[in-house]
Amino acid sequence: MSNAALGAPLPSGADEPGKALEVAPAIPKKTDISRAWFGDKSFYAIVVACGTSVLVIVGLILYELISRSDLAWKAFGFKFFVGQDWDPVNDHYGALPFVYGTVVSSLLALLLAVPVSMGVAIFITEMCPRRLKTFLSFMTELLAAIPSVIYGLWAIFVLVPLLRENVEPFLIKTLGWTGLFAGQPFGIGMLAAGIILAIMVVPIISSMAREVMTAVPSAQREAVYALGATRWEMIRMGVLRNARAGIVGGVILGLGRALGETMAVTMVIGNRPEISKLTEALFAPAHTMASVIANEFSEATGDLYLSALIEVGLALFVVTVIVNILAQLLVWSVTRGMPARGNG
Protein backbone atom coordinates (compact mmCIF):
# COMPACT_ATOMS: atom_id res chain seq x y z
CA MET A 1 0.00 0.00 0.00
CA SER A 2 2.68 2.41 0.92
CA ASN A 3 4.33 1.49 -2.32
CA ALA A 4 1.69 3.39 -4.21
CA ALA A 5 2.45 6.53 -2.30
CA LEU A 6 6.12 5.82 -2.57
CA GLY A 7 6.20 5.49 -6.31
CA ALA A 8 4.09 8.45 -7.28
CA PRO A 9 5.05 11.94 -6.26
CA LEU A 10 1.73 13.25 -7.51
CA PRO A 11 -1.29 12.72 -5.31
CA SER A 12 -3.69 10.11 -6.64
CA GLY A 13 -7.09 9.11 -5.35
CA ALA A 14 -5.47 6.84 -2.76
CA ASP A 15 -5.80 9.39 -0.05
CA GLU A 16 -9.32 8.80 1.17
CA PRO A 17 -9.07 6.82 4.37
CA GLY A 18 -11.78 4.35 3.31
CA LYS A 19 -9.91 3.26 0.27
CA ALA A 20 -6.68 2.86 2.14
CA LEU A 21 -8.36 0.65 4.73
CA GLU A 22 -9.66 -1.55 1.95
CA VAL A 23 -6.20 -2.10 0.59
CA ALA A 24 -4.50 -2.73 3.88
CA PRO A 25 -6.95 -4.01 6.44
CA ALA A 26 -4.22 -5.67 8.47
CA ILE A 27 -2.87 -2.41 9.84
CA PRO A 28 -5.78 -0.09 10.49
CA LYS A 29 -5.51 3.33 12.07
CA LYS A 30 -1.80 3.46 11.57
CA THR A 31 -2.17 3.77 7.76
CA ASP A 32 -2.66 7.49 7.55
CA ILE A 33 0.38 8.26 9.59
CA SER A 34 2.62 5.67 8.01
CA ARG A 35 1.54 6.67 4.53
CA ALA A 36 2.32 10.27 5.25
CA TRP A 37 5.64 9.16 6.70
CA PHE A 38 6.49 7.06 3.65
CA GLY A 39 5.26 9.79 1.35
CA ASP A 40 7.41 12.37 3.04
CA LYS A 41 10.46 10.14 3.09
CA SER A 42 10.18 9.10 -0.52
CA PHE A 43 9.41 12.61 -1.73
CA TYR A 44 12.41 13.86 0.16
CA ALA A 45 14.52 11.13 -1.44
CA ILE A 46 13.33 12.16 -4.89
CA VAL A 47 14.05 15.87 -4.52
CA VAL A 48 17.39 15.22 -2.86
CA ALA A 49 18.29 12.96 -5.76
CA CYS A 50 17.32 15.75 -8.20
CA GLY A 51 19.43 18.26 -6.28
CA THR A 52 22.37 15.90 -6.07
CA SER A 53 22.19 15.28 -9.81
CA VAL A 54 23.46 18.84 -10.34
CA LEU A 55 26.58 17.97 -8.36
CA VAL A 56 26.92 14.67 -10.19
CA ILE A 57 26.70 16.37 -13.59
CA VAL A 58 29.41 18.90 -12.82
CA GLY A 59 31.52 16.11 -11.35
CA LEU A 60 31.00 14.01 -14.49
CA ILE A 61 31.94 16.91 -16.76
CA LEU A 62 35.17 17.40 -14.86
CA TYR A 63 35.90 13.67 -14.71
CA GLU A 64 35.29 13.08 -18.42
CA LEU A 65 37.34 16.10 -19.45
CA ILE A 66 40.27 15.18 -17.24
CA SER A 67 40.33 11.47 -17.97
CA ARG A 68 39.92 11.87 -21.72
CA SER A 69 42.53 14.59 -22.09
CA ASP A 70 45.05 12.48 -20.21
CA LEU A 71 46.81 11.34 -23.38
CA ALA A 72 47.55 14.87 -24.57
CA TRP A 73 48.62 15.96 -21.11
CA LYS A 74 51.09 13.08 -20.90
CA ALA A 75 52.43 13.80 -24.37
CA PHE A 76 52.92 17.56 -24.08
CA GLY A 77 52.49 18.54 -20.45
CA PHE A 78 52.29 22.23 -19.83
CA LYS A 79 54.00 22.96 -23.15
CA PHE A 80 50.60 22.29 -24.70
CA PHE A 81 49.47 25.77 -23.77
CA VAL A 82 52.56 27.59 -25.01
CA GLY A 83 53.13 25.63 -28.21
CA GLN A 84 52.19 27.47 -31.38
CA ASP A 85 51.92 24.55 -33.80
CA TRP A 86 48.57 22.88 -34.27
CA ASP A 87 49.46 20.12 -36.66
CA PRO A 88 47.05 17.17 -36.82
CA VAL A 89 48.97 15.64 -39.73
CA ASN A 90 52.12 15.15 -37.69
CA ASP A 91 50.18 14.68 -34.46
CA HIS A 92 51.79 17.65 -32.79
CA TYR A 93 49.59 20.02 -30.84
CA GLY A 94 50.05 23.42 -29.25
CA ALA A 95 47.05 25.43 -28.15
CA LEU A 96 48.49 28.93 -27.89
CA PRO A 97 46.81 30.28 -31.06
CA PHE A 98 43.41 29.29 -29.65
CA VAL A 99 44.10 30.81 -26.26
CA TYR A 100 45.21 33.96 -28.06
CA GLY A 101 42.09 34.03 -30.24
CA THR A 102 39.75 33.47 -27.31
CA VAL A 103 41.37 36.11 -25.13
CA VAL A 104 41.66 38.76 -27.84
CA SER A 105 38.17 38.28 -29.26
CA SER A 106 36.60 38.36 -25.78
CA LEU A 107 38.52 41.44 -24.70
CA LEU A 108 37.63 43.17 -27.95
CA ALA A 109 33.99 42.31 -27.31
CA LEU A 110 34.15 43.74 -23.79
CA LEU A 111 35.87 46.86 -25.04
CA LEU A 112 32.95 47.47 -27.38
CA ALA A 113 30.16 46.18 -25.17
CA VAL A 114 30.92 47.60 -21.73
CA PRO A 115 30.49 51.33 -22.46
CA VAL A 116 27.37 50.69 -24.53
CA SER A 117 25.78 48.40 -21.91
CA MET A 118 26.52 50.91 -19.18
CA GLY A 119 24.81 53.59 -21.25
CA VAL A 120 21.80 51.34 -21.78
CA ALA A 121 21.59 50.38 -18.10
CA ILE A 122 21.88 53.98 -16.93
CA PHE A 123 19.29 55.15 -19.43
CA ILE A 124 16.81 52.44 -18.49
CA THR A 125 17.14 52.65 -14.71
CA GLU A 126 17.74 56.36 -14.18
CA MET A 127 16.71 58.41 -17.17
CA CYS A 128 13.86 57.10 -19.25
CA PRO A 129 10.15 57.56 -18.52
CA ARG A 130 8.50 54.68 -16.72
CA ARG A 131 6.45 53.60 -19.70
CA LEU A 132 9.47 53.26 -21.93
CA LYS A 133 11.30 51.32 -19.23
CA THR A 134 9.43 48.05 -19.64
CA PHE A 135 9.59 48.24 -23.40
CA LEU A 136 13.33 48.87 -23.51
CA SER A 137 14.07 46.15 -20.94
CA PHE A 138 12.02 43.77 -23.05
CA MET A 139 13.91 44.70 -26.21
CA THR A 140 17.32 44.17 -24.64
CA GLU A 141 16.19 40.85 -23.17
CA LEU A 142 15.00 39.88 -26.63
CA LEU A 143 18.56 40.33 -27.87
CA ALA A 144 19.58 37.64 -25.38
CA ALA A 145 16.95 35.24 -26.70
CA ILE A 146 18.25 35.11 -30.28
CA PRO A 147 20.11 31.81 -30.82
CA SER A 148 23.79 32.17 -31.50
CA VAL A 149 23.54 30.37 -34.85
CA ILE A 150 21.19 33.11 -36.04
CA TYR A 151 23.68 35.76 -34.95
CA GLY A 152 26.25 33.87 -36.97
CA LEU A 153 23.99 33.67 -40.01
CA TRP A 154 23.30 37.41 -39.86
CA ALA A 155 26.98 38.14 -39.35
CA ILE A 156 28.04 36.09 -42.38
CA PHE A 157 25.59 37.68 -44.78
CA VAL A 158 25.19 41.22 -43.42
CA LEU A 159 27.94 42.19 -41.00
CA VAL A 160 30.91 40.65 -42.81
CA PRO A 161 30.16 42.19 -46.24
CA LEU A 162 29.58 45.52 -44.51
CA LEU A 163 32.95 45.28 -42.77
CA ARG A 164 34.74 44.12 -45.91
CA GLU A 165 33.39 46.75 -48.25
CA ASN A 166 32.86 49.80 -46.06
CA VAL A 167 34.10 49.72 -42.49
CA GLU A 168 37.50 48.11 -42.82
CA PRO A 169 38.72 50.08 -45.88
CA PHE A 170 37.51 53.21 -44.13
CA LEU A 171 39.40 52.34 -40.94
CA ILE A 172 42.55 51.57 -42.90
CA LYS A 173 42.33 54.88 -44.74
CA THR A 174 41.54 57.15 -41.81
CA LEU A 175 43.11 55.39 -38.82
CA GLY A 176 45.82 53.41 -40.58
CA TRP A 177 48.49 55.72 -39.14
CA THR A 178 47.79 54.40 -35.62
CA GLY A 179 49.31 51.10 -36.65
CA LEU A 180 46.32 49.12 -35.38
CA PHE A 181 44.37 48.91 -38.60
CA ALA A 182 46.62 47.27 -41.14
CA GLY A 183 46.34 44.21 -43.34
CA GLN A 184 43.78 42.94 -45.79
CA PRO A 185 40.11 43.82 -45.27
CA PHE A 186 38.75 40.25 -45.46
CA GLY A 187 35.63 41.06 -43.49
CA ILE A 188 35.92 37.71 -41.82
CA GLY A 189 38.30 37.80 -38.86
CA MET A 190 38.91 39.02 -35.35
CA LEU A 191 37.01 42.29 -35.70
CA ALA A 192 33.86 40.60 -36.97
CA ALA A 193 34.03 38.10 -34.12
CA GLY A 194 34.54 40.88 -31.58
CA ILE A 195 31.57 42.85 -32.87
CA ILE A 196 29.17 39.91 -32.94
CA LEU A 197 30.31 38.85 -29.46
CA ALA A 198 29.79 42.40 -28.25
CA ILE A 199 26.20 42.37 -29.52
CA MET A 200 25.65 39.06 -27.71
CA VAL A 201 27.06 40.13 -24.33
CA VAL A 202 25.42 43.56 -24.20
CA PRO A 203 22.12 42.16 -22.82
CA ILE A 204 23.98 40.18 -20.13
CA ILE A 205 26.10 43.07 -18.90
CA SER A 206 23.32 45.63 -19.10
CA SER A 207 20.74 43.48 -17.30
CA MET A 208 23.27 42.71 -14.56
CA ALA A 209 24.15 46.40 -14.26
CA ARG A 210 20.46 47.27 -14.14
CA GLU A 211 19.89 44.78 -11.37
CA VAL A 212 22.64 46.12 -9.14
CA MET A 213 21.76 49.74 -9.90
CA THR A 214 18.17 49.08 -8.89
CA ALA A 215 19.51 47.54 -5.69
CA VAL A 216 21.14 50.82 -4.66
CA PRO A 217 18.85 52.30 -1.98
CA SER A 218 16.99 55.40 -3.12
CA ALA A 219 18.10 57.22 0.03
CA GLN A 220 21.53 57.38 -1.61
CA ARG A 221 20.05 59.12 -4.63
CA GLU A 222 18.05 61.54 -2.55
CA ALA A 223 21.07 62.39 -0.44
CA VAL A 224 23.13 63.33 -3.48
CA TYR A 225 20.23 65.31 -4.97
CA ALA A 226 19.87 67.15 -1.68
CA LEU A 227 23.43 68.37 -2.07
CA GLY A 228 22.38 70.07 -5.29
CA ALA A 229 23.74 67.56 -7.79
CA THR A 230 22.51 67.35 -11.38
CA ARG A 231 21.05 64.05 -12.50
CA TRP A 232 24.31 62.90 -14.06
CA GLU A 233 26.27 63.84 -10.94
CA MET A 234 23.74 61.94 -8.88
CA ILE A 235 24.16 58.86 -11.11
CA ARG A 236 27.92 59.10 -10.96
CA MET A 237 28.21 59.66 -7.23
CA GLY A 238 25.08 58.10 -5.82
CA VAL A 239 24.46 55.10 -8.05
CA LEU A 240 27.56 54.03 -9.97
CA ARG A 241 29.90 54.33 -7.02
CA ASN A 242 27.65 52.15 -4.86
CA ALA A 243 27.01 49.60 -7.57
CA ARG A 244 30.63 49.42 -8.69
CA ALA A 245 31.42 45.91 -7.46
CA GLY A 246 28.21 44.50 -8.94
CA ILE A 247 28.82 46.18 -12.27
CA VAL A 248 32.30 44.68 -12.44
CA GLY A 249 30.64 41.34 -11.63
CA GLY A 250 28.27 41.81 -14.55
CA VAL A 251 31.17 42.60 -16.88
CA ILE A 252 32.97 39.45 -15.77
CA LEU A 253 29.78 37.46 -16.31
CA GLY A 254 29.73 38.85 -19.85
CA LEU A 255 33.36 37.83 -20.23
CA GLY A 256 32.43 34.29 -19.19
CA ARG A 257 29.81 34.19 -21.91
CA ALA A 258 32.16 35.63 -24.52
CA LEU A 259 34.90 33.13 -23.71
CA GLY A 260 32.65 30.13 -24.23
CA GLU A 261 30.57 31.39 -27.15
CA THR A 262 30.96 29.00 -30.03
CA MET A 263 28.74 29.13 -33.08
CA ALA A 264 28.59 32.80 -34.01
CA VAL A 265 32.34 33.11 -33.56
CA THR A 266 33.09 29.98 -35.55
CA MET A 267 31.06 31.33 -38.43
CA VAL A 268 32.89 34.65 -38.75
CA ILE A 269 36.37 34.42 -37.23
CA GLY A 270 37.95 32.63 -40.20
CA ASN A 271 39.23 29.60 -38.28
CA ARG A 272 42.95 29.92 -38.88
CA PRO A 273 45.19 28.75 -36.02
CA GLU A 274 47.68 31.57 -36.26
CA ILE A 275 48.85 34.41 -34.10
CA SER A 276 49.06 37.36 -36.44
CA LYS A 277 51.29 40.42 -36.17
CA LEU A 278 50.02 43.02 -33.74
CA THR A 279 49.33 45.57 -36.46
CA GLU A 280 47.19 43.14 -38.41
CA ALA A 281 45.55 41.51 -35.41
CA LEU A 282 42.14 43.12 -35.91
CA PHE A 283 41.51 42.14 -39.51
CA ALA A 284 43.33 38.81 -39.60
CA PRO A 285 41.45 35.52 -39.37
CA ALA A 286 41.95 33.69 -36.07
CA HIS A 287 40.64 30.70 -34.15
CA THR A 288 39.24 30.34 -30.63
CA MET A 289 39.26 27.48 -28.16
CA ALA A 290 35.54 26.90 -28.58
CA SER A 291 35.62 27.20 -32.35
CA VAL A 292 38.45 24.69 -32.83
CA ILE A 293 36.45 22.14 -30.84
CA ALA A 294 33.34 22.87 -32.89
CA ASN A 295 35.23 22.60 -36.17
CA GLU A 296 37.48 19.63 -35.64
CA PHE A 297 35.92 17.44 -32.97
CA SER A 298 33.78 15.23 -35.15
CA GLU A 299 36.61 14.82 -37.66
CA ALA A 300 39.32 14.09 -35.11
CA THR A 301 40.46 10.63 -36.06
CA GLY A 302 43.54 9.95 -33.95
CA ASP A 303 43.33 9.33 -30.21
CA LEU A 304 45.90 12.01 -29.48
CA TYR A 305 44.09 14.49 -31.71
CA LEU A 306 40.80 13.95 -29.86
CA SER A 307 42.55 14.07 -26.53
CA ALA A 308 44.22 17.38 -27.45
CA LEU A 309 40.85 18.87 -28.39
CA ILE A 310 39.36 17.70 -25.09
CA GLU A 311 42.28 19.27 -23.25
CA VAL A 312 41.44 22.57 -24.95
CA GLY A 313 37.89 22.01 -23.67
CA LEU A 314 39.16 21.31 -20.16
CA ALA A 315 41.11 24.57 -20.15
CA LEU A 316 38.06 26.44 -21.40
CA PHE A 317 35.91 24.81 -18.71
CA VAL A 318 38.28 25.71 -15.89
CA VAL A 319 38.66 29.30 -17.06
CA THR A 320 34.92 29.91 -17.50
CA VAL A 321 34.13 28.34 -14.12
CA ILE A 322 36.67 30.59 -12.36
CA VAL A 323 35.40 33.64 -14.22
CA ASN A 324 31.78 32.83 -13.36
CA ILE A 325 32.49 32.24 -9.68
CA LEU A 326 34.31 35.55 -9.51
CA ALA A 327 31.39 37.32 -11.17
CA GLN A 328 28.90 35.64 -8.86
CA LEU A 329 30.79 36.74 -5.74
CA LEU A 330 30.99 40.34 -6.93
CA VAL A 331 27.31 40.52 -7.79
CA TRP A 332 26.38 38.99 -4.42
CA SER A 333 28.41 41.61 -2.61
CA VAL A 334 26.03 44.25 -3.94
CA THR A 335 22.66 42.53 -4.13
CA ARG A 336 23.04 40.61 -0.87
CA GLY A 337 19.94 41.10 1.22
CA MET A 338 17.87 42.00 -1.82
CA PRO A 339 15.37 39.62 -3.38
CA ALA A 340 17.18 37.62 -6.02
CA ARG A 341 15.40 39.19 -8.94
CA GLY A 342 13.24 42.27 -8.63
CA ASN A 343 10.51 42.99 -11.11
CA GLY A 344 11.76 46.51 -11.79
Place this chain on the structure above:
Amino acid sequence: MARALNQQVAPLPFGRKLSDWAATFIAASCVVLVLAPLLAIFGYLLYKGFGALNFDFLTKTPAPPGEIGGGMANAIAGSVLILGLASAIGVPVGIGSGIYLSEYGRGSRFGNLIRFTSDVLNGVPSIIIGITAYALVVLTRGHFSALAGGVALGIMMIPTITRTTEEMLLLVPHSLREAAYGLGVSKWRTTVSVTLRTATSGVITGCMLAFARIAGETAPLLFTVFGNTYWNWNLDQPTAALPLQIFSYAISPYDDWHRQAWAGALILIILIVFSVAAVRIAVSRGTLGSVQ
Protein backbone atom coordinates in the same frame (compact mmCIF):
# COMPACT_ATOMS: atom_id res chain seq x y z
CA MET B 1 12.76 67.68 -7.74
CA ALA B 2 16.42 68.33 -8.26
CA ARG B 3 15.70 71.07 -10.71
CA ALA B 4 13.33 72.84 -8.35
CA LEU B 5 15.92 72.78 -5.61
CA ASN B 6 18.62 74.10 -7.89
CA GLN B 7 16.55 77.03 -9.02
CA GLN B 8 15.99 78.13 -5.46
CA VAL B 9 19.70 78.21 -4.75
CA ALA B 10 21.60 79.49 -7.76
CA PRO B 11 21.65 78.90 -11.51
CA LEU B 12 23.78 75.90 -12.46
CA PRO B 13 27.17 76.61 -13.98
CA PHE B 14 27.11 75.89 -17.69
CA GLY B 15 29.71 73.14 -17.46
CA ARG B 16 27.63 71.06 -15.08
CA LYS B 17 24.52 71.55 -17.16
CA LEU B 18 26.43 70.51 -20.26
CA SER B 19 27.78 67.36 -18.64
CA ASP B 20 24.25 66.43 -17.60
CA TRP B 21 22.92 66.88 -21.13
CA ALA B 22 25.88 65.08 -22.60
CA ALA B 23 25.37 62.11 -20.29
CA THR B 24 21.71 61.86 -21.20
CA PHE B 25 22.48 62.13 -24.89
CA ILE B 26 25.23 59.50 -24.75
CA ALA B 27 23.08 57.08 -22.75
CA ALA B 28 20.20 57.49 -25.18
CA SER B 29 22.45 56.93 -28.17
CA CYS B 30 23.74 53.73 -26.54
CA VAL B 31 20.15 52.48 -26.50
CA VAL B 32 19.81 53.31 -30.19
CA LEU B 33 23.12 51.56 -30.88
CA VAL B 34 21.83 48.39 -29.20
CA LEU B 35 18.40 48.46 -30.79
CA ALA B 36 19.88 48.88 -34.28
CA PRO B 37 21.36 45.37 -34.60
CA LEU B 38 18.23 43.91 -33.01
CA LEU B 39 16.02 45.52 -35.61
CA ALA B 40 18.51 44.68 -38.36
CA ILE B 41 18.56 41.01 -37.38
CA PHE B 42 14.79 40.70 -37.14
CA GLY B 43 14.33 42.72 -40.31
CA TYR B 44 16.66 40.50 -42.32
CA LEU B 45 15.18 37.40 -40.76
CA LEU B 46 11.66 38.33 -41.82
CA TYR B 47 12.67 39.68 -45.22
CA LYS B 48 15.00 36.88 -46.27
CA GLY B 49 13.18 34.17 -44.34
CA PHE B 50 9.71 34.76 -45.76
CA GLY B 51 11.21 35.20 -49.21
CA ALA B 52 12.71 31.72 -49.02
CA LEU B 53 9.89 29.93 -47.27
CA ASN B 54 7.75 27.63 -49.36
CA PHE B 55 5.80 24.41 -49.14
CA ASP B 56 8.72 22.23 -50.21
CA PHE B 57 10.86 23.66 -47.46
CA LEU B 58 8.43 22.45 -44.84
CA THR B 59 7.70 19.05 -46.32
CA LYS B 60 10.82 17.76 -48.06
CA THR B 61 14.18 16.43 -47.00
CA PRO B 62 17.39 18.20 -48.16
CA ALA B 63 18.38 18.05 -51.81
CA PRO B 64 21.84 16.71 -52.70
CA PRO B 65 24.61 19.34 -52.51
CA GLY B 66 24.42 21.89 -55.31
CA GLU B 67 20.93 20.97 -56.42
CA ILE B 68 18.11 23.46 -56.08
CA GLY B 69 15.08 22.64 -53.95
CA GLY B 70 14.48 20.34 -51.05
CA GLY B 71 13.68 21.42 -47.54
CA MET B 72 14.27 20.96 -43.87
CA ALA B 73 11.22 18.91 -42.86
CA ASN B 74 13.36 16.17 -41.30
CA ALA B 75 15.44 18.72 -39.43
CA ILE B 76 12.33 20.33 -37.95
CA ALA B 77 11.08 16.90 -36.89
CA GLY B 78 14.51 16.05 -35.48
CA SER B 79 14.56 19.23 -33.44
CA VAL B 80 11.12 18.44 -32.03
CA LEU B 81 12.34 14.94 -31.07
CA ILE B 82 15.53 16.21 -29.42
CA LEU B 83 13.83 19.09 -27.62
CA GLY B 84 11.09 16.76 -26.37
CA LEU B 85 13.68 14.38 -24.97
CA ALA B 86 15.65 17.25 -23.43
CA SER B 87 12.53 18.60 -21.73
CA ALA B 88 11.66 15.12 -20.45
CA ILE B 89 15.07 15.05 -18.74
CA GLY B 90 15.52 18.67 -17.74
CA VAL B 91 12.06 19.68 -16.52
CA PRO B 92 11.44 17.04 -13.79
CA VAL B 93 15.01 17.10 -12.51
CA GLY B 94 15.12 20.89 -12.52
CA ILE B 95 11.80 21.26 -10.71
CA GLY B 96 12.81 18.55 -8.22
CA SER B 97 16.05 20.24 -7.29
CA GLY B 98 14.30 23.61 -7.16
CA ILE B 99 11.84 22.11 -4.65
CA TYR B 100 14.74 20.74 -2.65
CA LEU B 101 16.46 24.13 -2.53
CA SER B 102 13.41 26.08 -1.46
CA GLU B 103 11.57 23.60 0.81
CA TYR B 104 14.34 21.51 2.38
CA GLY B 105 17.73 23.00 1.70
CA ARG B 106 17.24 26.56 2.98
CA GLY B 107 20.38 27.63 4.76
CA SER B 108 21.83 24.13 4.92
CA ARG B 109 25.36 23.67 3.71
CA PHE B 110 24.34 21.00 1.19
CA GLY B 111 21.65 23.28 -0.17
CA ASN B 112 24.10 26.11 -0.63
CA LEU B 113 26.50 23.77 -2.36
CA ILE B 114 23.81 22.71 -4.83
CA ARG B 115 22.72 26.31 -5.44
CA PHE B 116 26.31 27.32 -6.08
CA THR B 117 27.03 24.34 -8.33
CA SER B 118 23.92 24.98 -10.35
CA ASP B 119 25.08 28.56 -10.97
CA VAL B 120 28.44 27.17 -12.04
CA LEU B 121 26.74 24.70 -14.39
CA ASN B 122 24.73 27.57 -15.84
CA GLY B 123 27.95 29.27 -16.91
CA VAL B 124 29.60 26.23 -18.48
CA PRO B 125 29.94 26.78 -22.25
CA SER B 126 27.50 24.67 -24.22
CA ILE B 127 30.26 23.09 -26.27
CA ILE B 128 31.74 21.61 -23.07
CA ILE B 129 28.38 20.02 -22.29
CA GLY B 130 28.52 18.65 -25.83
CA ILE B 131 31.90 17.02 -25.18
CA THR B 132 30.55 15.45 -21.99
CA ALA B 133 27.48 14.07 -23.72
CA TYR B 134 29.77 12.75 -26.44
CA ALA B 135 31.93 10.98 -23.88
CA LEU B 136 28.98 9.65 -21.89
CA VAL B 137 26.57 8.59 -24.62
CA VAL B 138 28.22 8.55 -28.04
CA LEU B 139 31.36 6.73 -26.94
CA THR B 140 29.48 4.15 -24.87
CA ARG B 141 26.84 3.48 -27.56
CA GLY B 142 29.45 3.58 -30.30
CA HIS B 143 27.62 6.01 -32.61
CA PHE B 144 26.01 9.45 -32.80
CA SER B 145 22.40 9.57 -31.69
CA ALA B 146 19.43 11.81 -30.92
CA LEU B 147 19.68 10.48 -27.36
CA ALA B 148 23.10 12.09 -26.87
CA GLY B 149 21.79 15.45 -28.09
CA GLY B 150 18.76 15.20 -25.82
CA VAL B 151 20.99 14.44 -22.83
CA ALA B 152 23.23 17.42 -23.62
CA LEU B 153 20.34 19.86 -23.98
CA GLY B 154 18.52 18.37 -20.97
CA ILE B 155 21.57 19.00 -18.80
CA MET B 156 21.61 22.59 -20.01
CA MET B 157 17.99 23.07 -18.93
CA ILE B 158 18.51 21.93 -15.34
CA PRO B 159 20.26 24.94 -13.75
CA THR B 160 17.85 27.51 -15.20
CA ILE B 161 14.79 25.57 -14.08
CA THR B 162 16.30 24.84 -10.67
CA ARG B 163 16.92 28.46 -9.86
CA THR B 164 13.65 29.86 -11.21
CA THR B 165 11.64 27.12 -9.47
CA GLU B 166 13.40 27.92 -6.22
CA GLU B 167 12.72 31.63 -6.58
CA MET B 168 9.07 31.10 -7.46
CA LEU B 169 8.43 28.69 -4.57
CA LEU B 170 10.03 31.15 -2.16
CA LEU B 171 7.52 33.77 -3.26
CA VAL B 172 4.65 31.59 -1.97
CA PRO B 173 3.63 33.01 1.43
CA HIS B 174 4.57 30.80 4.34
CA SER B 175 1.09 31.08 5.83
CA LEU B 176 -0.26 28.93 2.96
CA ARG B 177 2.03 26.07 3.94
CA GLU B 178 1.15 26.52 7.59
CA ALA B 179 -2.53 26.41 6.78
CA ALA B 180 -2.02 23.05 5.07
CA TYR B 181 0.08 21.70 7.93
CA GLY B 182 -2.62 22.83 10.34
CA LEU B 183 -5.10 20.62 8.49
CA GLY B 184 -2.81 17.67 9.07
CA VAL B 185 -1.54 17.47 5.50
CA SER B 186 1.87 15.89 5.16
CA LYS B 187 4.79 17.95 3.99
CA TRP B 188 5.09 16.40 0.54
CA ARG B 189 1.38 16.82 -0.16
CA THR B 190 1.63 20.42 0.95
CA THR B 191 4.60 21.00 -1.31
CA VAL B 192 2.96 19.41 -4.34
CA SER B 193 -0.62 20.55 -4.04
CA VAL B 194 -0.25 23.85 -2.23
CA THR B 195 3.18 25.39 -2.73
CA LEU B 196 4.02 24.11 -6.21
CA ARG B 197 0.48 24.60 -7.36
CA THR B 198 0.39 28.19 -6.25
CA ALA B 199 3.63 28.88 -8.05
CA THR B 200 2.67 26.94 -11.20
CA SER B 201 2.72 29.84 -13.61
CA GLY B 202 6.08 31.08 -12.40
CA VAL B 203 7.61 27.62 -12.54
CA ILE B 204 6.34 27.07 -16.06
CA THR B 205 7.70 30.45 -17.12
CA GLY B 206 11.07 29.26 -15.86
CA CYS B 207 10.76 26.07 -17.88
CA MET B 208 9.92 28.07 -20.99
CA LEU B 209 12.93 30.28 -20.38
CA ALA B 210 15.12 27.21 -20.26
CA PHE B 211 13.43 25.78 -23.35
CA ALA B 212 13.92 28.97 -25.33
CA ARG B 213 17.55 28.96 -24.32
CA ILE B 214 18.27 25.45 -25.56
CA ALA B 215 16.01 25.45 -28.60
CA GLY B 216 18.55 27.33 -30.70
CA GLU B 217 21.64 25.65 -29.27
CA THR B 218 23.90 24.32 -31.96
CA ALA B 219 27.32 23.70 -30.43
CA PRO B 220 26.37 20.72 -28.23
CA LEU B 221 24.59 19.06 -31.18
CA LEU B 222 27.58 19.10 -33.55
CA PHE B 223 29.06 15.89 -32.27
CA THR B 224 26.09 14.34 -30.50
CA VAL B 225 23.18 14.15 -32.95
CA PHE B 226 25.57 14.80 -35.87
CA GLY B 227 22.93 15.46 -38.52
CA ASN B 228 21.14 13.30 -41.06
CA THR B 229 19.76 13.97 -44.52
CA TYR B 230 16.87 11.54 -44.10
CA TRP B 231 13.91 11.19 -41.77
CA ASN B 232 14.67 9.65 -38.43
CA TRP B 233 12.44 8.97 -35.43
CA ASN B 234 14.80 6.52 -33.76
CA LEU B 235 16.38 7.93 -30.61
CA ASP B 236 19.41 5.73 -31.10
CA GLN B 237 20.29 7.06 -34.55
CA PRO B 238 21.95 10.24 -35.86
CA THR B 239 19.30 12.88 -36.43
CA ALA B 240 19.03 16.17 -38.27
CA ALA B 241 18.35 19.25 -36.18
CA LEU B 242 17.20 22.66 -37.31
CA PRO B 243 20.03 24.78 -35.79
CA LEU B 244 22.60 22.32 -37.09
CA GLN B 245 21.12 22.48 -40.57
CA ILE B 246 21.12 26.29 -40.49
CA PHE B 247 24.79 26.22 -39.55
CA SER B 248 25.90 23.83 -42.25
CA TYR B 249 23.83 25.60 -44.90
CA ALA B 250 25.09 29.04 -43.85
CA ILE B 251 28.75 28.05 -44.28
CA SER B 252 28.11 26.14 -47.52
CA PRO B 253 29.04 27.64 -50.90
CA TYR B 254 25.57 27.30 -52.48
CA ASP B 255 23.16 30.20 -52.89
CA ASP B 256 20.09 28.04 -52.61
CA TRP B 257 21.33 26.65 -49.30
CA HIS B 258 21.95 30.19 -48.03
CA ARG B 259 18.37 30.99 -48.93
CA GLN B 260 17.19 27.93 -47.01
CA ALA B 261 19.37 28.82 -44.02
CA TRP B 262 17.41 32.07 -43.69
CA ALA B 263 14.12 30.24 -43.94
CA GLY B 264 15.33 27.76 -41.32
CA ALA B 265 16.33 30.59 -39.00
CA LEU B 266 12.91 32.13 -39.37
CA ILE B 267 11.22 28.80 -38.60
CA LEU B 268 13.48 28.37 -35.56
CA ILE B 269 12.54 31.78 -34.16
CA ILE B 270 8.85 31.11 -34.86
CA LEU B 271 9.14 27.70 -33.16
CA ILE B 272 10.64 29.29 -30.05
CA VAL B 273 8.20 32.20 -29.86
CA PHE B 274 5.21 30.01 -30.64
CA SER B 275 5.95 27.35 -28.05
CA VAL B 276 6.65 29.93 -25.37
CA ALA B 277 3.45 31.80 -26.17
CA ALA B 278 1.37 28.61 -26.34
CA VAL B 279 2.44 27.47 -22.90
CA ARG B 280 1.95 30.95 -21.48
CA ILE B 281 -1.62 31.06 -22.76
CA ALA B 282 -2.38 27.54 -21.56
CA VAL B 283 -1.07 28.40 -18.10
CA SER B 284 -2.92 31.68 -17.77
CA ARG B 285 -6.17 29.91 -18.67
CA GLY B 286 -5.50 26.88 -16.51
CA THR B 287 -4.71 28.45 -13.17
CA LEU B 288 -6.68 31.14 -11.46
CA GLY B 289 -4.44 32.10 -8.61
CA SER B 290 -0.89 32.75 -9.56
CA VAL B 291 1.92 34.12 -7.49
CA GLN B 292 2.71 37.18 -9.49
